[in-house]
Amino acid sequence: SAVISQKPSRDICQRGTSLTIQCQVDSQVTMMFWYRQQPGQSLTLIATANQGSEATYESGFVIDKFPISRPNLTFSTLTVSNMSPEDSSIYLCSVEEGRGTEAFFGQGTRLTVV
């Protein structure tokens, strides 16, 4: 099974700043996704990170706010830009090896914006 490392595991940031979260997988994977889990809420998909091309964003999420990179098949970053307290959430990286297989999740990054 894929092992996912997310960094940082948690951070406290000032409003108006940006934070970049890294997701490293120990094997090449086809699909990588970024989810947000707001306090006491379920997980919501932010975007699909596409290798070598622009990410595909879900409704309600835009590239200017959540720029994503995926330079290769094992690594992706999510940036939370111009943060506000409403961005305080857990952000999780997820990977799939193809339809019909298990989705693996990182431990998440707990972000608090003050």
Add this chain to the structure above:
Amino acid sequence: AQSVTQPDIHITVSEGASLELRCNYSYGATPYLFWYVQSPGQGLQLLLKYFSGDTLVQGIKGFEAEFKRSQSSFNLRKPSVHWSDAAEYFCAVAAGDSSYKLIFGSGTRLLVRP
């Protein structure tokens, strides 16, 4: 649009008692269904999944789930709950024809009485 409903926000059971967590989905085609568990401060761990075939699926930690197409349900069960099962449980459906994005239910928090 695809959706997942978990009607119970909280459930409390006594240790050793049986457990059933409800999940209903809305999806036009044959769904790929999952149950994940999230312990405090932890990432998501897959308990079990249904893709096709036998509608009764066995998972880890003694959990099982039954896919009932006529009821659009995928309820999670365990015959005897352990105190360590206290956690948040999420039902999810894989959406999309060409990707493997997960749509999560709102979650059910399980509390276990000693």
